[in-house]
Amino acid sequence: MTDSSLYPYISKPGRYLGHEYNSIKKDWQQATCTTALIFPDLYEIGMSHQGLQILYHLLNQEDSFIAERCYCPSKDIEELLRQKQQQLTSLESAKPLKDFDMLGITLPYELCYTNILTILDLANIPFKAADRDLSFPLLLAGGAGAFNPEPVAELFDAILIGDGEEAMLEVAELIADNKKNTGDKEFFLAALSNIEGIYVPSHFQPVYSDSGKLTEIKPLTQKEKVLRRFLTDFERIDHLEKPIVPNAKIVHDRLGIEIARGCTRGCRFCQAGITYRPVRERSVEQVRKLATKAIGDSGFDELALLSLSTGDYSCLEQILPELMNEFSEQYVSVAMPSMRVGTLSEPIMDQIKRVRKTGFTLAPEAGSERLRQVINKGITEEALLDTCRDAFSLGWTVMKLYFMIGLPTENDDDLEAISDLVNKVRRFRDAGGNVKKSQVKVSVGTFVPKPHTPFQWADQLTIEESKRRIFLLKDILPRKGCNLNYHSPLMSYMEGVFSRGDRKLLPLLIEAWKLGVRLDGWTEHFDFKTWQQAAENIQLDMDSYLLGYGLDDTLPWQHIDTGVTTDFLKDELKKSKVGTYTPDCRYHKCSKCGVCDFDTILPIVHNKKKFTELDDTTTPEITPPKERVETPQVHFKYMVSYSRQGNICYLGHLEILQVVFRALRRAGIETNYSQGFNPSPKVSFGPALSVGTESLAEYFIMDLVEPLKDLPQAIQLLSSNLPPGLSVTDITPHTGDIPQEVETTYEITVPIELSKEHQNLIKNFLETDEFNWTRYRKGKKKTINLRPLINTIELLDSSKIRVAINNSAGQAGIKPQEFTKILFNLSDDDLLQIKTFKLGWHPIDK
Numbered sequence: 001m002t003d004s005s006l007y008p009y010i011s012k013p014g015r016y017l018g019h020e021y022n023s024i025k026k027d028w029q030q031a032t033c034t035t036a037l038i039f040p041d042l043y044e045i046g047m048s049h050q051g052l053q054i055l056y057h058l059l060n061q062e063d064s065f066i067a068e069r070c071y072c073p074s075k076d077i078e079e080l081l082r083q084k085q086q087q088l089t090s091l092e093s094a095k096p097l098k099d100f101d102m103l104g105i106t107l108p109y110e111l112c113y114t115n116i117l118t119i120l121d122l123a124n125i126p127f128k129a130a131d132r133d134l135s136f137p138l139l140l141a142g143g144a145g146a147f148n149p150e151p152v153a154e155l156f157d158a159i160l161i162g163d164g165e166e167a168m169l170e171v172a173e174l175i176a177d178n179k180k181n182t183g184d185k186e187f188f189l190a191a192l193s194n195i196e197g198i199y200v201p202s203h204f205q206p207v208y209s210d211s212g213k214l215t216e217i218k219p220l221t222q223k224e225k226v227l228r229r230f231l232t233d234f235e236r237i238d239h240l241e242k243p244i245v246p247n248a249k250i251v252h253d254r255l256g257i258e259i260a261r262g263c264t265r266g267c268r269f270c271q272a273g274i275t276y277r278p279v280r281e282r283s284v285e286q287v288r289k290l291a292t293k294a295i296g297d298s299g300f301d302e303l304a305l306l307s308l309s310t311g312d313y314s315c316l317e318q319i320l321p322e323l324m325n326e327f328s329e330q331y332v333s334v335a336m337p338s339m340r341v342g343t344l345s346e347p348i349m350d351q352i353k354r355v356r357k358t359g360f361t362l363a364p365e366a367g368s369e370r371l372r373q374v375i376n377k378g379i380t381e382e383a384l385l386d387t388c389r390d391a392f393s394l395g396w397t398v399m400k401l402y403f404m405i406g407l408p409t410e411n412d413d414d415l416e417a418i419s420d421l422v423n424k425v426r427r428f429r430d431a432g433g434n435v436k437k438s439q440v441k442v443s444v445g446t447f448v449p450k451p452h453t454p455f456q457w458a459d460q461l462t463i464e465e466s467k468r469r470i471f472l473l474k475d476i477l478p479r480k481g482c483n484l485n486y487h488s489p490l491m492s493y494m495e496g497v498f499s500r501g502d503r504k505l506l507p508l509l510i511e512a513w514k515l516g517v518r519l520d521g522w523t524e525h526f527d528f529k530t531w532q533q534a535a536e537n538i539q540l541d542m543d544s545y546l547l548g549y550g551l552d553d554t555l556p557w558q559h560i561d562t563g564v565t566t567d568f569l570k571d572e573l574k575k576s577k578v579g580t581y582t583p584d585c586r587y588h589k590c591s592k593c594g595v596c597d598f599d600t601i602l603p604i605v606h607n608k609k610k611f612t613e614l615d616d617t618t619t620p621e622i623t624p625p626k627e628r629v630e631t632p633q634v635h636f637k638y639m640v641s642y643s644r645q646g647n648i649c650y651l652g653h654l655e656i657l658q659v660v661f662r663a664l665r666r667a668g669i670e671t672n673y674s675q676g677f678n679p680s681p682k683v684s685f686g687p688a689l690s691v692g693t694e695s696l697a698e699y700f701i702m703d704l705v706e707p708l709k710d711l712p713q714a715i716q717l718l719s720s721n722l723p724p725g726l727s728v729t730d731i732t733p734h735t736g737d738i739p740q741e742v743e744t745t746y747e748i749t750v751p752i753e754l755s756k757e758h759q760n761l762i763k764n765f766l767e768t769d770e771f772n773w774t775r776y777r778k779g780k781k782k783t784i785n786l787r788p789l790i791n792t793i794e795l796l797d798s799s800k801i802r803v804a805i806n807n808s809a810g811q812a813g814i815k816p817q818e819f820t821k822i823l824f825n826l827s828d829d830d831l832l833q834i835k836t837f838k839l840g841w842h843p844i845d846k
């Protein structure tokens with residue numbers, strides 16, 4: 001939680017409020033190890049990340065450990081923190097990051113690396129591990145980017161490679177013990193490197209030839225390679241049952257349940273397909289139990305079944321109808337965001353659409369059959385077309401297709417094939433009878449060769465060639481019924497540089513950050529010219545990182561061992577050249593990638609029998625859903641009065657709506673729902689309050705399916721399910737009619753001393769009949785007489801007034817802060833510092 005006095009000056013203050021439902025604040029006095037889990041991107045991205053929440057839950061489950069969170073601040077608040085010389089703090093207890101024993105930093109993707117520097121700098125922590133002694137927190141990184149951590153390796157004391165659930169607890173225990181032992185840092189790092197999966201960058205030394213070519217990664221201790229950590233049994237680890245429920249809007253605003261980890265379909269460009277091997281499925285019983293518990297504890301209205309390829313979960317045909325049967329009555333939809341062509345069958349779509357038509361993207365990746373064989377995609381055009389036709393005929397109006405350009409061996413014929421394929425899909429738009437609205441959305445990204453994949457040695461397209469291919473696609477794709485989106489070739493270029501880079505990139509990162517690059521993952525902030533300038537300043541040739549590696553070259557990441565052998569990767573590369581298919585080892589024989597020891601590490605597939613003798617493109621059979629029987633709605637309406645005090649007043653109106661819907665769901669108060677494709681709870685809210693205004697007098701009217709038996713108990717129940725700052729004050733039966741004309745009273749504190757002159761301004765205003773004010777909004781000018789809108793103004797003390805304002809539905813009104821500014825002729829900066837408190841309202845009796 002950042003200093004709340006900054007909130008009026010920034011956009012989306014909801015990102016920094018903390019106090020979300022299910023977030024945990026513990027007593028620091030009792031803690032033996034405190035960890036700040038940091039996601040180096042904005043809150044809305046970081047809060048959508050499952051891994052961080054799992055570690056948060058596991059660490060906090062231990063009585064003596066504390067885990068709190070911190071996300072990267074946006075540019076506006078970064079600037080303010082610097083101006084005010086304030087440090088970046090955790091969300092839960094507003095502790096400076098420097099006060100923690102450990103900072104656990106996720107490395108989710110390359111374009112967030114400069115954000116790590118922003119965070120460290122705002123925390124007054126030196127960037128390089130070598131410049132920090134034991135008085136600083138231990139900096140531990142982990143996540144997908146850890147499989148080639150070299151560009152950022154020297155920032156960290158240690159990097160966790162692979163599954164973090166068990167290793168994170170072991171690191172926390174070691175930190176707790178080390179406090180008693182008080183050894184030196186080297187002694188501590190040596191102990192740390194004994195934990196399976198822990199890489200200590202200072203224990204390895206890259207060696208370069210005179211020409212600057214990497215020739216060796218020299219181990220400086222006994223540990224020659226770092227084998228990734230494997231979580232062999234998913235069921236043993238507690239999944240989070242009480243997910244943190246965000247107050248502010250986030251990107252994936254739903255409950256995610258990881259139903260399986262790993263995918264062995266064997267796409268040759270896919271890093272996750274290698275680094276998460278083997279497949280480990282969660283049992284149907286556990287998925288069911290977790291879903292019921294976590295939906296009840298969170299109030300989310302969407303459950304996403306997560307895995308690298310959800311459709312490949314072997315028990316999908318059992319669990320999906322079960323979940324839908326349980327949740328459709330509660331209007332909770334089930335989403336499967338990562339479906340593979342061939343697994344998204346008509347019966348599955350029939351299930352998905354039972355509550356809301358949650359979206360999905362199909363990823364053929366390549367347009368031609370030939371190129372799909374090169375990449376081992378294993379999907380046919382026929383299967384793709386069947387899926388698209390089914391989706392359109394079942395009422396989906398948007399079909400999203402994802403392709404990559406620049407895959408090894410791609411030529412212009414393959415791009416023509418993308419266009420042909422899209423044309424064929426486009427023809428199915430009339431299958432749902434809504435040809436005008438229906439659309440094929442094509443997304444294109446430039447292929448970035450990733451470490452540890454069979455294509456890790458490949459070239460990446462230059463920016464110019466990437467642009468040429470995108471423009472070619474633009475030319476040849478159909479115009480009507482098709483929309484092309486593409487990922488910036490400049491951003492892909494930087495991803496390519498850092499994805500296969502080495503330690504020489506850290507000076508580039510620091511230089512670019514010093515020159516001002518921030519939040520590179522956001523197109524509106526990404527600044528390629530400054531990156532070029534930084535490279536020029538330190539005389540680094542970024543283009544060289546896009547050139548391929550020779551098969552015998554030393555690779556910057558070769559001391560990181562995923563368990564998959566280099567021979568397997570080379571063999572896959574060879575097979576790609578002739579388009580030989582490697583089948584999925586879940587249902588076919590082992591392809592000897594090297595990961596499994598078949599003792600503790602082996603694929604865990606619960607329903608293997610079903611697929612064993614079938615082709616792995618066979619889609620599972622699903623029992624068709626029962627038709628929903630629409631019973632006539634009965635209506636029991638209540639007005640709920642509530643207060644909104646403290647920092648929660650910095651949430652926007654739409655965010656408050658979502659908070660209330662989820663609280664009603666958690667409290668088990670069942671509302672009626674609107675009909676149609678996107679049912680929503682029948683709850684109507686009073687007028688929207690400005691962000692930053694506190695209130696004792698908010699209300700909403702809820703339309704329930706049954707009467708509330710005990711109103712005092714309902715008040716208590718609903719209050720206890722709201723986040724701090726929101727509290728129910730009354731619930732009364734109601735007609736449902738919202739008053740059209742009301743008088744609202746506010747107490748307003750101004751940032752100036754109110755003098756005699758201000759008293760005269762009040763007096764003059766009250767004595768006149770006309771006080772015209774000209775408003776400019778969206779380029780339009782409107783003159784409003786403010787006098788009839790204001791009933792009373794009272795001076796309370798030298799900085800406070802009380803104002804009663806009339807509001808009529810559909811008529812121009814005035815916000816209390818705006819009126820105060822006009823009345824006293826205050827500046828824009830004064831306006832931001834005005835504090836408004838809504839005291840009450842009542843309908844105006846005509």
Ligand code: SF4
Nearest residue numbers: 278585590591593596
């Ligand atoms: S070792 Fe065999 S079974 Fe295990 S993940 Fe690799 S290919 Fe699959």
